[in-house]
Amino acid sequence: MNYDFREIEAKWQKYWAENETFKASNHSDKPKFYALSMFPYPSGAGLHVGHPLGYIATDIYSRYKRHKGFNVLHPMGYDSFGLPAEQYAIQTGQHPAITTENNINRYREQLDRLGFSFDWSREVRTSNPAYYKWTQWIFIQLFNSWYNKTSDKAEAIETLVSQFEKEGNAKVQAACDEDTPIFSAEDWNGFSTKTKQELLLKYRLTYLADTEVNWCPALGTVLANDEIVNGVSERGGHPVIRKKMTQWSMRITAYAQRLLDGLDNIDWPQPLKDSQTNWIGRSEGASVTFNVLDAERSRRDGDVISTSLNHPYQIEVFTTRPDTIFGVSFMTLAPEHDLVAKITTPEQKAAVGAYVEATAKRSERDRMADVKTVSGVFTGAYAEHPFTKEPIPIWIGDYVLASYGTGAVMAVPCGDQRDYDFAKHYNIDIPNIFEGVDISEEAFADKATTIIANSDFLNGLSYKEATKKAIAELEKIGQGKGKVNYRLRDAVFSRQRYWGEPFPVYYVDGMPQMIDVEHLPLELPEVEKYLPTETGEPPLGNATHWAWDRLKAAVVSNDLIDHVNVFPLELNTMPGWAGSSQYFNRYMDPRNNEAIFSKEAIDYWQDVDLYIGGSEHATGHLLYSRFWQHFMFDRGYVPKAEYAQKLINQGMITGTSAFVYRVDLKFHWETTSNVEFKQPSLSRAIYISKNYYKKFEDLRNFILNSELSAHDKNEFMMGIGFTKGLASVNNDTVFFDILDDEKKQTLSDFTRLFESVRKDIYSQNVGVIVEDLKFTPIHVDVSLVNASDELDIESFKKLNPENLDVTFIREEGKYIVGREVEKMSKSKYNVVNPDAICEEYGADSLRLYEMFLGPLEQSKPWNTAGITGVFSFLKKLWKLYAPYVDGSLSGVEAEPTAENLKTLHKTIKKVEEDIENFSFNTSVSTFMICVNELTTQKCTSRAILEPLAVLVSPYAPHIAEELWERLGHSGSIAEVPFPKFEEKYLVxxxxxxxxxxxxxxxxxxxxxxxxxxxxxxxxxxxxxxxxxxxxxxxxxxxxxxxxxxxxxxx
RNA sequence: GCGGAUGUGGUGGAACUGGUAGACACGCUAGACUUAGGAUCUAGUGCCGCAAGGUGUGCAGGUUCGAUUCCUGUCAUCCGCACCA
The missing domain is CATH 3.10.20.590 (Ubiquitin-like (UB roll))
Structure with missing residues (x-):
């Protein structure tokens, strides 16, 4: 009886579903194991072979842990809010919920075919109101919390309010807005409710703030940095301006240090940790305050010695090099800096204004990309050096970013290359404050060998000593202190989109109010269209029923808004990462309608033991979810501050694109012709096989790289008579003489092709002169190409009627395509979807093959060429069990030989080690060796074959279940104990x-x-x-x- | 520029803490069985060489009895961040 994978796989998939084999219980005496794959966004394109790579790995590990006696939680769900569905809705008017539902169904079908051991009863969808109820709930918790730097954790906002009532905010150590004013208890108690709310917003972990965004008026939306190219929108090329908008933000910066420290306690890949470290961007240094000199006064008497009275303005800077403070020879402000307008002298006003305006037009990314150009303008104002009291000119320059630090730098040209370049360009002083260092060519930035000179009390000190001393002295005069700065910014949480979680927020007197948790979820309203409103409001502005009736606790018609009982609701929606930041915890108790999860559930499951997903989420989902988890931990909802102890990034599976080479013309119009100009084309398209393409290209390059003179080569390129390039080569030309016989053969092939093309074109009489041929590689669908890169011409023609009438120039009877590794994408026709593989070889083959391709973490090109290897392995495995499969076992079952046992135990040992090390590719090899050996040994012993089936089952579960049954067992193999390795058989x-x-x-x-x-x-x-x-x-x-x-x- | 990862046959890749380089698989070659085969089986297959033998893990050094593995330098490819003060 043959290995009929179709029947076997369908049978067991049905069995698992009907028997809920993989349903995890929240109550068990077994140890728990939580294995998680990142849930997918259900795109319209369906699953391709890259998706399952991580899922298969997680599945193998989950199944292995079940055999090892664990209670395994292995859930799957969908990150189903997102832009593509919305984009599609805008184009077609179809509700995103419908397309999302369709896509999910397609995904589910594809996932089911691969035999995953998911507990589908726990499926979540982020766009489901029952799910996003809890996303809204977390948002409310964040709103009702502040970050207490003293206890170093988030606390309920009430504790802050009671402190304000008792002693004001002067002593409060909190993460809050920079511009938070100081107030006393009396002040606080006297403030109006609105003022209190305004002040509290400056402390809440999610808050409303004016944020600079890339606003595209034509599209009526905010664009992400990477949606802007050269200052205009990527789609449509509309102008983009920087605009301040009131948006929700998350105070993730409060957690910067803990997010950094937490990395030490989790087993995540180093590159990913590095990315997060880099993103958080901690730098130590000092903040220094410079007093701005009174412009009027300094001009009037030329006396720049300040008094403590004439400091109307101060500039605060952050520096990592306080040791170089005596090297400061100018200051630079970001053009957007608030002080710019205030300190600029009348003489400089025009120049500064023009510069500021010019900068505003450039996007931040634009400015950052342009590193080479030095530009800036002098404001006319001076600051005073904190120690020497010398005047320091204040410039503005776009190399200083408003969004980093304080938006101002103290420029030390001798120690910083950018400052150096700026100073050189504008002829500013470059005082040298380093012992024995030449700075005539470039700045000196090596901290390790720094010895400070010309710096008063810092002379002779090293970088470390001088830094410490400088900070101490600054503190003494009250003009600075040691400071840690982070690159990490608070995260903008608003999106001007439709297809996202609505905020549970309505506005009373312009102040945001949270809807009571008992009234959640606040469901996404229906809208006529998914575009922004004509007045530029987000799509939710189109909803007619989008007002909150406080008395009825219900959403009502906008017409009823009276600002007494009925108030407008928030029009923004939450960003993509909202739904994914706690989904791993929701899986623990996904149908709970009373709480995000029960205490019992979270106490039992604790955290994720193994998380597998792509590295592209390094600074998005994987950072934000850690932030929310820390917050949940602070507020006592979860027992662990880090939710995933172990994380693995699976590598990307790239596609191997295939190309055909179309013959195109190089031509010029025949000027004397009076024929109407018409783009010439071959009456019958010609595609040449890869080796012709290669030989022709090589021949061209050979001539260009030959010993011939530049003049000759030029002639070859530009043309001789009416032809150029290869078409111009014949036995009268110098090019011909340098060719060997093989190249002459190639040339004659080319010439034949050229002549036939020329004949074709001239017969059309379109008034052109054909000069040469060129060959254009064109993507063809990889499904039309076999393992030997041969194109299936018949199918190619059938697929596209345009190709019916095409001449293929073959080599040895075959048309060979060119191949190139590229990212898998629809447009490159190199997407391979798992369905076809399942159809031809089965899910077990696909699972084994994806693992067999190489180490999990490595990215690798998809190439089906090797799949026959694992397929024939499965057939051999099946054959090994023949006596049990077809009942041909005669007489007594054989006792295992020493050789059999050695093979088996060698395999147990290796496979167990491999799974523990996530080295799945090598265990597939091990299985192959095992089956090859047992086949040679003619092993039929049950004592060998039974444990072997269990070993294989995590990798190829369908065939393992079937063999297990044929061996005479009833029930699933899923929880059969993993075979025990015994050293004695290997001695x-x-x-x-x-x-x-x-x-x-x-x-x-x-x-x-x-x-x-x-x-x-x-x-x-x-x-x-x-x-x-x-x-x-x-x-x-x-x-x-x-x-x-x-x-x-x- | 900074940070990270990876370089081994025609291909995907093995080689555990330094100890037989190329396991396993694809492909290729030859043969067997087949009307046929993209089925199955057998043998061979890093490179040079008829062979003996030589040579070989991006390149150049070093440590060692012994290096794909450790160290130094260098090159290439890929990824992330990027005027970060």
Missing amino acids: ESSKEYPISFNGKMRFKLEFPTDMDSKAIEAAVLAHEKTQEQLQGRAPKKVIVVPGKIVNIVG
Whole structure:
């Protein structure tokens, strides 16, 4: 009986579904194991072979853990809010919920075919109101919390309010807005409710703030940085301006340090940790305050010695090099800096204004990309050096970013290359404050060898000493202190989109109010169209029923808004990462309608033991979800501050695109012709096979790279008479003489092709002169190409009627396509979807093959060429069980031989180690070796075949279940204990020693394993082959490593 | 520029803490069985060489009895961040 994977796989998939084999219980005596794959966004394109890579790995591990006696939670769901569905809705008017539902169904179908051990009863969808109820709930918790720097955790906002009532905010150590004013308890108690709310917003972990965004008026939306190219929108090329908008933000910066520290406690890939570290961007230094000199006064008497009275303005800067404070020769403000308008002198006003305006037009990314140009303008104002009291000119320059630090720098040209370049460009002083360093060519930034000079009290100190001393002195005069700065910004949480979670927020007197948790979820309203409103409001502005009736606790018609009982609701929606930031916890108790999860559930499951997903989420989902988890931990909802102890990034599977090469013309119009100009084209398209393409290209390059003179090569390029390039080469030309016979053959192939094309075009009489041919690679669908890169011409023609009338120039009867590794994408026709593979080879083959491709973390090109290897392995495996499968077992079952047992236990050991190390590719090889050996041994022993089926089952579960059943068992193999490895079957009585000379293996000798080094050495030296190798020389040294190797030096 | 990852046959990739480089698989070659085969089986297959032998893990060094593995430098490819003060 043959291995009928179609029947077997359908049978067991049905069995698992009907018996809920993989349903996890929240109550169990078994140890828990939580294995999680990142949930997908259900795109319209469906699943491709890259998606399952991580899922298969997680699935293998989950199944393995079940065999090992764990209660395994292995859920799957959908990150189903997102832009593509919305984009599609805008284009077609179809509700995103419908397309999303369709896409999910397609995904589910595809996932089911792959035999995953998901507990589908726990499926979540982020766009489902029952789910996003809890996303809204978390938002409310964040709103009702502040970050207490003293206890270093988030606390309920009430504790802050009670502090305000008692002692104001002067002593409060909190993460809050920079511009938070100081107030006393009396002030607070006297404030109006609105003022109190305004002030509290400055402390809440989610808050409303004016944020600069890339606003595209034409599209009526805010664009992400990467949606802007050269200052205009990527789609449509509309102008984009920087605009301030009131938006929800998340105070993630409060957690910067803890997010950084937490990385030390989790087993995540180093590159990913590095990315997060880099993104958080901690830098230590000092904040220094510079007083701005009174412009009027300094001009009037030319006296720049300040008094404590004339400091109307101060500039705060952050520096990582306070040790270089005596090297400051100017300051630079970001053009957007608030002080710019205030301090600029009348003389400089025009120049500064023009510069500021010019900068505003450039996007931040634009400015950052343009590193080379130095530009700036002098404001006319001066600041005062905190120690020397010398005046320091204040410039503005776009190399200073408003969004980093304080938007101002103290420029130390001798120690910073950007400052150096700026100073050189504008002829500003470059004082040298380094001992024995030449700064005539470039700045000196090496901290390690720094010795400070010309710096008063810092002279002779190293970077470290000087930094400490400078900070101490700044503190003494009250003009600075040590400070840690983070690159991380608070995260904008508003999106001007439709297809996202609505905020549970309505506005009373412009102040946001949270809807009571008991009234959640606040469901997304229906709208006529998914575009922004005509007044530029987000799509929710189109909803007619989008007002909150406080008395009825219900959404009502906008007409009823009276600002007494009925109030407008928030029009923004939440961003994509909202729904994914706690989904892993929701899986623990996904149908709970009373709480995000029950205490029992979270106490039992605790955290994710293994999380597998792509590295593209390094600074998005994987950072934000850690932030929310820390918050949930602070507020006592979850027991662990880090939700995933172990994380693995699976590599991307790239596609192998296929190309055909179309013959195109190089031509010019025949000027004398009076024929109407018409783009010439071949009456019958010609595609040439890869090797022709390659040979023609090579020949062209050969001539261009030859020894011929530049003049000749030029002629080759530009043309001789009416032809150029290869078309111009004939036996009268110099090019011809340098060709060998093979190249002449290639040339004659080309010439034949060229002539036939020319004949074709001239017969059309379109008034052109054909000069040369060019060959354009065109993507073809990879499904039309076989393992030998041969194109299935018939199917190619059928697929596209345009191709019916095409001439294929073949090589040896075949049309060979060119191949290139590219990212898998629809437009490149290199997407391979798992359905076709399942159809042809089955899910078990696909699972094995994806693992067999290579290490999980590595990215690799998809190439189906090798799949026959794992497929024939499964057939061999099936055959091994033939006596049980077809009932042909006659008489008694054979006892396992020592050889059988050795093979089995070797396999158990290796497979167990491999799974624990996530080295799934090598265990597939191990299975192959095992089956090959058992086949040679003609093993039919149940004592071998039963454990083997269990070993294979995590990888190829369908065939394992079937074989298990055929062996006479009822029920699933899923929880059968994993075979126990026993060392005793591997013990050998002798070892074949490699005998090497000077490190090179020459021959092998067999010795008993218990033979000692001395005896081995004697036996080896006495051996005739050794004497032969030595050829009379006396060995200088003999190294014997028992059980390993013998090395003779001599 | 900074940070990270990876370089091994024609291809995907093995080689555990330094100890027989190329396991396993694809492909290729030859053969067997077949009307046929993209089915199955057998043998071979890093490179040079008829062979003996030599050579070989991006490149150049170093440590070692012995290096794909450790160290230094360098090149290439890919990814992330990027005027970060």
